[in-house]
Amino acid sequence: MNIHSERLSSDLSKNSITLPSQQHRVVDLIRTDGIHSRTDLAQRLGASRASVTGIVRELLEHGILEETTEAESTGGRRAKMLDFNADFGYVIGIDMGATSVDIALADFRGGFLGRHHATLDVSDGPDVVLKQVQEIALMLIAQHNIAAEAILSIGIGIPGPVDFTKGVLVSPPIMPGWEQYPIRQRMRESFSNATVVVDNDVNVMALGELRSGAGKGVDNFLFVKVGTGIGCGIVARGEIYRGSDGSAGDIGHIQADRDGPVCHCGNIGCVEAMASGTAIARQAMQLASAGSSPILAQYLTEGIPTLTAKHVGQAAHQGDQAAMELIKTSGSLIGQVLAGTVNFFNPSMILIGGGVSKIGSQFLATIRRGVLSRSLPLSTQHLRIDYSPMGDDAGVTGAVTLALEHVFIAQA
Amino acid sequence: MNIHSERLSSDLSKNSITLPSQQHRVVDLIRTDGIHSRTDLAQRLGASRASVTGIVRELLEHGILEETTEAESTGGRRAKMLDFNADFGYVIGIDMGATSVDIALADFRGGFLGRHHATLDVSDGPDVVLKQVQEIALMLIAQHNIAAEAILSIGIGIPGPVDFTKGVLVSPPIMPGWEQYPIRQRMRESFSNATVVVDNDVNVMALGELRSGAGKGVDNFLFVKVGTGIGCGIVARGEIYRGSDGSAGDIGHIQADRDGPVCHCGNIGCVEAMASGTAIARQAMQLASAGSSPILAQYLTEGIPTLTAKHVGQAAHQGDQAAMELIKTSGSLIGQVLAGTVNFFNPSMILIGGGVSKIGSQFLATIRRGVLSRSLPLSTQHLRIDYSPMGDDAGVTGAVTLALEHVFIAQA
Numbered sequence: 001m002n003i004h005s006e007r008l009s010s011d012l013s014k015n016s017i018t019l020p021s022q023q024h025r026v027v028d029l030i031r032t033d034g035i036h037s038r039t040d041l042a043q044r045l046g047a048s049r050a051s052v053t054g055i056v057r058e059l060l061e062h063g064i065l066e067e068t069t070e071a072e073s074t075g076g077r078r079a080k081m082l083d084f085n086a087d088f089g090y091v092i093g094i095d096m097g098a099t100s101v102d103i104a105l106a107d108f109r110g111g112f113l114g115r116h117h118a119t120l121d122v123s124d125g126p127d128v129v130l131k132q133v134q135e136i137a138l139m140l141i142a143q144h145n146i147a148a149e150a151i152l153s154i155g156i157g158i159p160g161p162v163d164f165t166k167g168v169l170v171s172p173p174i175m176p177g178w179e180q181y182p183i184r185q186r187m188r189e190s191f192s193n194a195t196v197v198v199d200n201d202v203n204v205m206a207l208g209e210l211r212s213g214a215g216k217g218v219d220n221f222l223f224v225k226v227g228t229g230i231g232c233g234i235v236a237r238g239e240i241y242r243g244s245d246g247s248a249g250d251i252g253h254i255q256a257d258r259d260g261p262v263c264h265c266g267n268i269g270c271v272e273a274m275a276s277g278t279a280i281a282r283q284a285m286q287l288a289s290a291g292s293s294p295i296l297a298q299y300l301t302e303g304i305p306t307l308t309a310k311h312v313g314q315a316a317h318q319g320d321q322a323a324m325e326l327i328k329t330s331g332s333l334i335g336q337v338l339a340g341t342v343n344f345f346n347p348s349m350i351l352i353g354g355g356v357s358k359i360g361s362q363f364l365a366t367i368r369r370g371v372l373s374r375s376l377p378l379s380t381q382h383l384r385i386d387y388s389p390m391g392d393d394a395g396v397t398g399a400v401t402l403a404l405e406h407v408f409i410a411q412a
Numbered sequence: 413m414n415i416h417s418e419r420l421s422s423d424l425s426k427n428s429i430t431l432p433s434q435q436h437r438v439v440d441l442i443r444t445d446g447i448h449s450r451t452d453l454a455q456r457l458g459a460s461r462a463s464v465t466g467i468v469r470e471l472l473e474h475g476i477l478e479e480t481t482e483a484e485s486t487g488g489r490r491a492k493m494l495d496f497n498a499d500f501g502y503v504i505g506i507d508m509g510a511t512s513v514d515i516a517l518a519d520f521r522g523g524f525l526g527r528h529h530a531t532l533d534v535s536d537g538p539d540v541v542l543k544q545v546q547e548i549a550l551m552l553i554a555q556h557n558i559a560a561e562a563i564l565s566i567g568i569g570i571p572g573p574v575d576f577t578k579g580v581l582v583s584p585p586i587m588p589g590w591e592q593y594p595i596r597q598r599m600r601e602s603f604s605n606a607t608v609v610v611d612n613d614v615n616v617m618a619l620g621e622l623r624s625g626a627g628k629g630v631d632n633f634l635f636v637k638v639g640t641g642i643g644c645g646i647v648a649r650g651e652i653y654r655g656s657d658g659s660a661g662d663i664g665h666i667q668a669d670r671d672g673p674v675c676h677c678g679n680i681g682c683v684e685a686m687a688s689g690t691a692i693a694r695q696a697m698q699l700a701s702a703g704s705s706p707i708l709a710q711y712l713t714e715g716i717p718t719l720t721a722k723h724v725g726q727a728a729h730q731g732d733q734a735a736m737e738l739i740k741t742s743g744s745l746i747g748q749v750l751a752g753t754v755n756f757f758n759p760s761m762i763l764i765g766g767g768v769s770k771i772g773s774q775f776l777a778t779i780r781r782g783v784l785s786r787s788l789p790l791s792t793q794h795l796r797i798d799y800s801p802m803g804d805d806a807g808v809t810g811a812v813t814l815a816l817e818h819v820f821i822a823q824a
Contacts, residue, residue, distance in 0.1 A: 021458045026822060046433045161790050171790050220656045232756070236648050243758025244632045249792045254752040255786060267786060340752050341667040344644070346655025374667060376571050378583050379660045 093399030157204030164246025227354035259323030308321030335370015353388035509806030567814030569616030618645025620810030639766035747782015765800035
């Protein structure tokens with residue numbers, strides 16, 4: 001059997017390696033559930049120990065798995081543990097923001113071999129941006145003497161609404177020229193053997209926390225990114241939930257104030273228009289020019305050309321009252337919108353990430369207060385709201401995970 | 413093997429019949445996916461035809477399945493189809509509202525043998541109400557010469573937050589005395605062999621539409637009940653989603669207007685306090701007494717003691733402008749709250765049920781307008797919003813389904 005045979009029926013699974021369904025299930029259990037012993041695999045599959053031994057033997061022969069450390073088994077005998085063969089192949093994870101990108105090269109166990117951060121501008125369009133991304137990825141593999149053909153999969157998080165099956169952006173508000181652009185084909189020009197998986201950036205961050213961070217073992221949680229915009233990745237019953245059109249989690253355009261400003265989407269008072277990094281920066285400039293914030297005004301006179309949410313955090317830290325009020329108002333609006341999602345979705349955890357999450361602890365405190373004041377006690381009794389512990393790493397970690405989870409496809 | 417053996421480890425599965433995991437999986441595929449041929453079962457299980465034939469033989473021997481009509485198979489040979497043995501046992505479905513109850517007796521294929529509607533008042537407390545419910549259920553089985561011991565399962569939908577695993581109500585706002593009340597034990601006093609499954613009423617309605625109604629084959633949808641309160645059942649990836657504490661879908665307390673009235677939950681401007689049947693009735697009385705609605709005022713002088721949402725619908729139908737405005741305002745507030753859930757959850761369908769859904773088509777039209785005006789185009793391009801086609805039957809149909817789906821439990 002040629003396990004590297006291609007399946008052409010779906011563009012997503014182009015280049016995916018086809019495995020018999022039981023081998024695929026074993027690979028999945030090791031990858032996503034962290035099950036490493038034959039005994040535990042047999043139990044989870046409801047299959048006999050002999051049958052699992054047979055399946056595992058084939059995966060060992062293919063070089064997909066290898067035997068690792070021995071663990072004391074219950075009977076006193078030592079049982080060999082299973083893990084992925086780190087060098088079966090390599091993957092690339094790409095976390096693209098509106099103005100920067102993080103790219104990581106990882107082995108088949110998910111261990112990072114190298115990573116690179118660069119600035120870019122998604123508004124330069126997909127031709128320019130994806131060329132930059134490919135150059136960085138090619139540089140990374142060259143540094144580690146890995147051939148482009150050894151890259152089995154590439155996971156990409158992109159800040160816009162993604163049709164996950166097709167791997168294209170649909171009506172992206174901040175990314176002119178990207179609509180329906182064939183990202184997969186473009187990436188495969190440099191990495192001809194790779195499966196290319198494209199997802200929304202917040203879904204990818206949620207996946208990072210789910211598999212490797214605070215989301216491990218948490219069935220239902222939200223990852224809320226407060227950056228240029230506001231969006232949210234949803235984990236339902238231990239899996240990323242994308243909705244019927246892939247646009248689930250688009251909370252940035254929920255109304256926070258019906259007397260609020262007009263949003264770029266055309267509606268009034270969207271939370272993104274009032275409490276995103278962009279909105280906070282705009283209000284900071286107004287505070288500075290109106291003379292309400294001496295510290296923010298001083299930043300401008302010191303030569304900072306334009307204020308950002310980061311400056312607001314700094315000013316608040318230096319005791320600027322107007323900056324502190326701005327942070328509180330923004331957190332409170334976000335908390336109010338999240339209260340509605342808590343009543344609806346009843347998650348047990350909300351992780352806040354994105355650039356604005358670095359603005360200080362007051363922001364988190366007012367988000368929490370906003371949620372608690374408007375949600376029902378039953379929904380919040382076990383609810384934890386925190387900054388994402390992975391922070392800036394959630395995206396690139398999730399992108400690597402996304403890539404690893406799409407190397408194989410089950411035989412139909 | 414005694415297939416009627418009890419599992420005592422969880423109270424939910426007390427009285428459930430234990431089946432080997434592969435038999436359980438076959439029963440599940442026939443019940444929830446409507447798969448009736450051995451060939452299709454083999455394909456879905458990824459198992460050999462011979463292995464499925466063996467599993468099915470045991471289920472036929474137990475009297476759980478029977479062979480039914482023959483279908484033309486692809487090879488020209490006729491293949492026997494499988495279905496449940498209708499008389500393997502019987503189930504009872506109970507749809508409890510705040511002021512009435514619908515109870516159905518069904519055979520093992522889900523066919524209704526009899527049903528009964530009665531008024532009750534949940535505020536009389538669980539002792540009184542469950543006694544009434546048991547008397548009706550016992551009368552129904554007596555009418556059909558079925559012994560109480562032949563009732564294998566009872567599904568109950570209740571208008572309050574339910575801890576699904578424990579089968580008890582948690583902080584029910586409109587049901588004094590029901591908190592943590594042992595509903596299961598109480599029902600088993602009359603039906604000693606029955607598994608008793610308790611769920612929130614809207615979850616049960618969503619389940620009814622999912623298995624037997626407009627929700628068949630729809631992965632992600634909402635069932636919104638507008639009655640005494642406002643709540644919503646969530647279907648995510650083809651399954652009822654209950655959230656981390658069982659309170660998912662509690663949309664009644666999402667803020668619709670921050671200058672709105674105080675809700676019984678203590679918060680301000682909850683949609684339930686402004687647009688539920690209770691809120692519409694209260695506003696109708698105000699319109700009548702303020703002289704703004706001549707037709708509603710006339711109803712009161714004609715001897716109707718207190719106005720309900722139904723009267724508002726009638727008055728609007730007779731051309732009463734104030735009544736029409738009240739309907740439009742209520743629909744619009746609900747639409748605005750649903751717009752937030754559409755942005756967050758991206759369902760492909762919203763079904764509106766509950767008593768207030770009988771108020772007329774203008775109500776549905778303004779809900780639709782409210783959702784469309786505040787949601788993103790990507791989320792609404794394939795979104796269908798309709799009154800529940802099952803209407804009043806969704807609850808009792810779902811309760812029977814809930815019962816049938818919990819007769820068996822898989823061997824651990």
